[in-house]
Amino acid sequence: MKNKEPLILVVVVAFTLLTYWLVEPYAHSVMHKHVESQNFAYADLAPFTKTGDAVNGKALVTGAAACTGCHSITKDGIPASVDAVSAAQTYGVNPPDLSNAGAIYDAKFLADLIKNPAHALKVEHKFDASKGQAHPMVAFYGAGGDIEQEVADMVAYIQKIAVKPSEVTPKMAYENACGRCHAVSYEKWTQIGEKPSFKFEKDSLAFDIKVLEYQDSLTKYMGKLPPDLSMYIRSRGEHYISTFMENPQAHLEGTAMPRVGVTADAAHKVIEYLEDAGDTKRHERESVGKMVLIYSVIFAILALLWKKQVWRDLH
Amino acid sequence: MAHFTKATSVKDWLNQRLAIEKVEKVMASEYWIPKNINFLWAMGMVLAITFALLLVSGIFLLMYYQPDVKDAFYSVNYTIMRDVDFGWLWRHVHGVAASVVFLIIYIHMFTGIYYGSYKKGREMIWVSGMLLFVTFSAEAFSGYMLPWGQMSYWAGMVITNIFSLGGLHLDGLVEWIRGDYVPAQAFLTRFFMLHVLLLPLAIMGLIGLHFAALRIPHVNNQDGEEIDFNAESKKYLAGDKAGSKVIRFANDFMSKDLMVVGVFLIFFFYLVFFNYGFALDPVNFDPADGLKTPAHIYPEWYFLWSYEILRPFSVNIGLIAFGFAQVIFVLLPWLDRSPNAVPASRRGAFSIWFWVLLIDMIVLTAMGKLPPEGMFSTIGLVAAILFIALWIALPFITKNEKKV
Numbered sequence: 001m002k003n004k005e006p007l008i009l010v011v012v013v014a015f016t017l018l019t020y021w022l023v024e025p026y027a028h029s030v031m032h033k034h035v036e037s038q039n040f041a042y043a044d045l046a047p048f049t050k051t052g053d054a055v056n057g058k059a060l061v062t063g064a065a066a067c068t069g070c071h072s073i074t075k076d077g078i079p080a081s082v083d084a085v086s087a088a089q090t091y092g093v094n095p096p097d098l099s100n101a102g103a104i105y106d107a108k109f110l111a112d113l114i115k116n117p118a119h120a121l122k123v124e125h126k127f128d129a130s131k132g133q134a135h136p137m138v139a140f141y142g143a144g145g146d147i148e149q150e151v152a153d154m155v156a157y158i159q160k161i162a163v164k165p166s167e168v169t170p171k172m173a174y175e176n177a178c179g180r181c182h183a184v185s186y187e188k189w190t191q192i193g194e195k196p197s198f199k200f201e202k203d204s205l206a207f208d209i210k211v212l213e214y215q216d217s218l219t220k221y222m223g224k225l226p227p228d229l230s231m232y233i234r235s236r237g238e239h240y241i242s243t244f245m246e247n248p249q250a251h252l253e254g255t256a257m258p259r260v261g262v263t264a265d266a267a268h269k270v271i272e273y274l275e276d277a278g279d280t281k282r283h284e285r286e287s288v289g290k291m292v293l294i295y296s297v298i299f300a301i302l303a304l305l306w307k308k309q310v311w312r313d314l315h
Numbered sequence: 316m317a318h319f320t321k322a323t324s325v326k327d328w329l330n331q332r333l334a335i336e337k338v339e340k341v342m343a344s345e346y347w348i349p350k351n352i353n354f355l356w357a358m359g360m361v362l363a364i365t366f367a368l369l370l371v372s373g374i375f376l377l378m379y380y381q382p383d384v385k386d387a388f389y390s391v392n393y394t395i396m397r398d399v400d401f402g403w404l405w406r407h408v409h410g411v412a413a414s415v416v417f418l419i420i421y422i423h424m425f426t427g428i429y430y431g432s433y434k435k436g437r438e439m440i441w442v443s444g445m446l447l448f449v450t451f452s453a454e455a456f457s458g459y460m461l462p463w464g465q466m467s468y469w470a471g472m473v474i475t476n477i478f479s480l481g482g483l484h485l486d487g488l489v490e491w492i493r494g495d496y497v498p499a500q501a502f503l504t505r506f507f508m509l510h511v512l513l514l515p516l517a518i519m520g521l522i523g524l525h526f527a528a529l530r531i532p533h534v535n536n537q538d539g540e541e542i543d544f545n546a547e548s549k550k551y552l553a554g555d556k557a558g559s560k561v562i563r564f565a566n567d568f569m570s571k572d573l574m575v576v577g578v579f580l581i582f583f584f585y586l587v588f589f590n591y592g593f594a595l596d597p598v599n600f601d602p603a604d605g606l607k608t609p610a611h612i613y614p615e616w617y618f619l620w621s622y623e624i625l626r627p628f629s630v631n632i633g634l635i636a637f638g639f640a641q642v643i644f645v646l647l648p649w650l651d652r653s654p655n656a657v658p659a660s661r662r663g664a665f666s667i668w669f670w671v672l673l674i675d676m677i678v679l680t681a682m683g684k685l686p687p688e689g690m691f692s693t694i695g696l697v698a699a700i701l702f703i704a705l706w707i708a709l710p711f712i713t714k715n716e717k718k719v
Contacts, residue, residue, distance in 0.1 A: 004537075005353050012355075012422060015677065022681035023616045024593050030685055031611050186393055231392055235600035278600070281396070281403045288404065289588025296584050300577030303570070310570040313556045314350065 035243040035250045040264040045108040045120070050148055052156025060154050064143035065114070067098070067154075075099035075161050084180075084192040088214045091136040092221025094180050094192070102159030103168050104176050109261030110158060111151045114140045121258035122249050165265055170276065173269035177245075177260045178229070181218060183211075186230035186277045191218060222256045233278040238271055245270065343565035347548045349536035350562050356534065357575035358423040364576050365416045365583075366522070372409040373511070375402075380461065382507035384500050387463035388602045404587075407595070411587045413455055414594035417617035419579075420448060428647070429669055431539060434656040436532040438648040443525040445645045450517050452618070457510035459615065463503060464599030469612045471498040471506075477637070481630040497605060539657030611686060619683030620676045624703075626687055627696035636703060643706045650709045653716035661719055664712045668705060675701050 061067045062078065070087075072080035074097055080087070084094040101110070112120035117137040118127040127135040143150055163172075174184070180191055188195045190211045198204040219225045232241060243250065245267055248257040262270065275282060322328035329335050340346075348356075379399055381390035395402035424444070427433055433441030456474060460467045475498070479489045494501030533544055542560050551559035562568055586594070593616065598609055614622050625637035643650075651665075659666040675698050682695035 008353055008355060015673070016418065019616070019677050019680055020593065022677070023619065023684045027681065027684040186397065231600040231602075234392075234595075235597050237597065278392075285403065285407075285588055289584070292584045292588065293581065296577070296581045300574070300581055303573040303577035306566075307570040307574040310566050314562055314567060315557060 033251065035240075035247075037239070037243050038246060040106065040246055040262065040267055042106055042108050042261070045112045048108045048111055048152070048155070050152035052149075052152035052154070054153070054157040054160040056150075057153035057155070057157025057160075060143055060150055061098075061157055065140050065150075065154060066138075070095040070137070072097045073099055073161065085210050085214050085217075088191075088217035088221075093136075093218055094214070095137070096176060096180060098158055098161075100162045100168065100172060100176060102155070102162035103165045104162075104173055104263065104266040105261045106263050107155050107159070109259075110155050113137075113261065114151050114154060115147070120261060122247065123256065123258050125254060126256055165263065168266060168269055170269045170273035173262070173266045174273040177262050177266060177270055181222065181226040181257075183228045184230050184274075184277050185228050187273075191215065226257070229274060229277070231278040233271070233274040238275075241274065242267055242271060343569075344563050345548065346564035347544050347551075347561040348534055348564050348568045349540070349542055350560055351536045351538050351540065352534065352568075353537050354571070354575050355422065355426040356537075356568075357572045358419055358426060360569075360572035361419050361576055361579050362416065362423060363522075364579075365412050365419060366518075368408055368412045368583075369416065370515070372405040372412065373515075375405040376409055377511055382461070382504050384463060384503055384603070387461060387503060391462040392600065407587045407591055411583065411591050411594045413458060414615065414617070415583055415586065416451065417455070417615075420451065421617070424448070424644075425669075425673060428672075429659045430535055430537060431651075431656040431658070431662075432535040433648040434651065434653075437528075437535065437656075439528040440525065440532065441648050442645060443521055443528050447518065447521045447525060448644075449641075450514055450521060454510060454514040454518060455615065455617070457506040457514060459599075460498075460503060460506040461510060462599055463603045465601040465603055465607070465609050466596055466599040466612070468498055468603035468605065469609055470614060471502065473612055474614075475502075477625075477634070481634045498603075535656070537658065539655070539661070613684050616680065616684070619681075620679035620702075621683075623679040623683035623695050624699045626683070627692055627699050636699060639703060639706075650706065651713045652710050653713040654718050655716060657719055662716060665716065668709065668712060671701075672705050675705065 058076075061073075068078050069081070070091065072078055074080075076099070080097070082090075087094040105113075109120055116139055118124045118129070118135045121135075123135070127133045129135075140151065140154075141147070175189070179189060183190050192211055192214050195204075195207060195211075198207065215225055236244075240251070244252075244257075245260060245262060247259055248255050249259070317331075319331055322331065326335070376395060379390060379394050379402065381387055381394075391406070395406050397403075427441060427444065456470075460471050475489055475492050478492055479485045490496060493499075494505060533542070536542065540560075544561060547559050547561040551561055551563075556562075596615070598611075601609075613619065621637060621640045624640045625633045627633070628636055653662065653665065655662055659669045678694065678698040679702065682691055682698060685691045687695065
């Protein structure tokens with residue numbers, strides 16, 4: 001009798017793969033909107049052509065543009081005027097420190113942000129100036145000269161004081177771009193900073209209360225408390241997070257989450273931070289996986305040889 | 316009392332007390348298996364190995380899991396996935412094995428249907444197998460509750476709601492099952508108990524019954540041949556191994572079992588390390604939130620076909636159809652009226668019935684996951700009606716089957 005096993009194997013594998021394809025790749029492609037990455041090109045923003053003068057930029061940032069009224073630049077010796085909790089009570093969210101903004105955010109984005117925050121952040125549906133809904137960040141209307149040149153100067157200054165883009169760490173990128181709204185409890189990160197270990201519970205509780213107060217302001221500002229992102233790398237995946245960061249409106253039209261304007265590099269760093277939080281053992285998984293598969297293949301070969309030996313007498 | 320003599324060896328000592336030689340013969344070396352069987356007959360061993368993987372990985376997970384609505388998600392996703400050395404490995408093995416075990420169960424089940432292995436004295440093998448399917452389903456569902464993610468919570472909500480039985484409005488029964496108005500602490504703790512104690516006990520008992528049911532009728536073979544096991548085993552023991560139609564379970568058949576297990580493990584571990592998303596649903600990596608319903612609620616893939624029999628109808632009819640789908644497989648030995656216990660390929664109309672049923676269940680599985688909109692709900696409805704019609708037609712098409 002001819003051996004039917006290869007045919008049976010083909011039938012079993014074919015039906016298994018068909019079922020898998022239907023319930024996984026196909027069903028998910030129907031259920032979830034697919035958003036293609038634009039590689040963080042921000043094509044909707046005007047190109048950044050002017051060469052800025054950082055010295056003049058500093059004068060503007062600390063002077064006429066009044067950036068430092070709200071933003072600290074600790075690297076250049078400009079501290080925050082109030083703490084994060086009070087800042088959130090005033091602005092809804094703590095305005096970011098600008099020390100490394102130049103390395104994390106796209107220059108085109110920064111330029112647009114200075115001139116028209118609601119536009120750059122893609123939250124004009126929420127902050128419509130004509131309806132009296134002003135964005136908490138006040139737009140820069142120029143200091144008397146060529147506004148494009150002035151903006152370029154300010155961006156040049158922000159970029160000059162920042163670390164080199166290659167020196168941006170995953171933690172730095174996350175804290176700057178995401179961390180003032182999204183906690184990552186698995187990394188002990190709260191919206192007001194990393195929670196230290198306290199010797200006394202009283203101090204630990206006092207810190208928690210500050211976080212809660214900050215979250216109250218944030219909830220009021222955003223409509224709901226932005227989610228903790230600890231497990232987002234597993235629940236949403238890299239592609240979703242990356243394209244959401246690039247343009248939240250493309251995924252969720254009308255969302256209060258602003259476009260954060262990170263560079264492609266900084267976005268990778270953010271993903272890496274989230275992988276460390278929610279998929280901590282991925283490198284171990286890959287290396288152990290390879291070894292286990294090699295072992296499995298050896299086991300299967302030995303089993304096959306044993307079967308051949310046993311069945312030699314049976315045929 | 317039996318007569319004991321001074322033992323000549325450890326083996327002899329044990330033999331006098333436990334009859335280990337006889338046990339070995341009965342269970343292994345003189346447990347006769349037909350020779351004309353293909354690799355599909357190794358699915359029993361593959362299932363045993365997968366169950367062992369589930370048991371061992373489950374024991375390790377149990378050491379760190381916290382059955383508390385406040386801590387459960389954290390204990391799974393932080394403690395086990397990050398803190399505990401190789402905790403992630405046990406979780407991945409457990410989650411993937413829970414999914415893959417159903418793939419093998421379905422292959423095992425359809426092998427039985429194809430070769431008529433539920434007929435002529437093999438009815439109890441089929442019935443005990445279907446009871447195992449039901450307990451495995453309950454085990455899978457209860458286990459799915461434990462990480463207390465979004466899908467745990469909402470699947471728990473939807474599935475327990477089924478017990479209100481539609482128009483009967485048995486809301487009191489649903490509350491009794493949940494121990495609360497909604498899935499909460501009482502719900503989690505009782506499903507934890509079911510998952511780690513009661514259901515595994517039931518499964519192990521049923522596995523014993525399943526094996527025992529195999530003893531008297533013997534394993535079926537791929538040609539539907541009636542083998543005289545006594546005569547053939549004598550031939551084997553007399554040395555005519557090649558001429559005998561039977562082989563020993565061990566080592567003859569076991570060597571083939573292990574070969575199939577070897578191939579299976581390559582596939583299994585590939586999934587564990589490199590392609591686990593189908594078994595560890597991303598949605599369940601969001602913590603349970605009773606105020607936020609996920610955009611799509613669907614069961615794991617192995618429940619989709621019966622979910623789709625429930626879904627396309629109005630509530631009451633859907634529940635009746637769902638109930639029908641749950642019990643009808645058990646009745647297969649009595650619904651199949653044909654005198655033949657041979658492969659479907661030699662049974663005319665039954666062969667068509669078999670392949671249509673298989674494809675219909677795959678269609679139901681796909682539609683069970685897709686959103687019930689437009690064309691998908693129409694296809695789902697047709698496939699659900701076809702499923703019911705197939706089972707109603709079975710006694711009629713098999714009654715007229717000619718004896719082969």
